[in-house]
Amino acid sequence: MQERKEFFVLGFDIGGTKIAVCLADCRGRIIDSARSEGGTQIDYSKALRQMTDTGDHLLNKAGLSSEDLQSVGISAPGPMDMRAGVLRKSPNMVWRDVPIRDDLAKHYRVPAILDNDANAGMLAEWFFGKARGCTDAIYLTMSTGIGGGVIVNGTLLQGTAGIGAEPGHMVLDLDGPVCGCGQRGCFEAFCGGRSISRRMQEILADQPDHPIMRMEQVKGDYRKLNYQILRLAVAEGIPAAREMWDEVCLRTAQALGALMMIFNPQMIIMGTLAYYSGDMLMNPVEKYLPRFAWPQLREACSLTTPKLGSQIGELAAVAPAFYHFYRQGAWQPPKEG
Ligand SMILES: [Zn+2]
Structure with a gap:
């Protein structure tokens, strides 16, 4: 596969209670980010709509559409089934067994990649830290x-x-x-x-x-x-x-x-x-x-x-999306910066 010249990814950082959504360019620069209302404390179908609304809003604000998007990354605390892309019940969330990966992939019509926050943090420090x-x-x-x-x-x-x-x-x-x-x-x-x-x-x-x-x-x-x-x-x-x-x-x-x-x-x-x-x-x-x-x-x-300090949450959210391309030989981490 050829290396892609320019593309954008959305990252969803699912915390115990909060959800942050961010938009990054292909060098891993965070262009914009916002908090998704209600976080993980509201019914999943409502939360999913809030998340996609927030993501759509970030794209619009940057003058982009879902056509410019190549992938979606999701970083979440366990327990989860990474193969199935499903979040299991976590003590701080009201959700249980939610197919978040496929739901976000369906909305944006791009691959979505889910990983736990520690793996995603490792990827962020590896690519950008x-x-x-x-x-x-x-x-x-x-x-x-x-x-x-x-x-x-x-x-x-x-x-x-x-x-x-x-x-x-x-x-x-x-x-x-x-x-x-x-x-x-x-x-x-x-x-x-x-x-x-x-x-x-x-x-x-x-x-x-x-x-x-x-x-x-x-x-x-x-x-x-x-x-x-x-x-x-x-x-x-x-x-x-x-x-x-x-x-x-x-x-x-x-x-x-x-x-x-x-x-x-x-x-x-x-x-x-x-x-x-x-x-x-x-x-x-x-x-x-x-x-x-x-x-x-x-x-x-x-x-x-x-190295990444307070930015690690946002970069961890987008990092699984970059890893998807990295593994295909379609993306390399930026040399410095
Ligand atoms: Zn133990």
């Missing part, structure tokens, strides 16, 4: 949960059932804390933001005199305990906080080490939690890594944070 030019890279969302995307030999790893990759649910300890997925001791159960908050609350709820509970930002209200509070408590030198933090760092190193041993990546990009923690996380992680990965693999891999 830090991992540009890498053949082997890993992206970990590290937010309330831990999602992951893996590029192997220049291909996005999706697995035989279309579930790959879920590094957040690698079991790191048989006796570890129970995870939201039902397993015990997952990476996410140790290091996901939601799990950290829950564990702090379980441990400290009935200890009003604990130095963490007496912090200015907590004032005895255990519901305020979360990852940010833990970070502040570590910075204040509270010993119990240091102990909890140390476990987060050790488990992060264990997970990164396992990923290095399997995939030998050039780069592991770590999202939100690593971004805000900086050296507080990375220094202990580097210290623990030799316990989990061979020197050649550690030396080959740079540990870093995303």
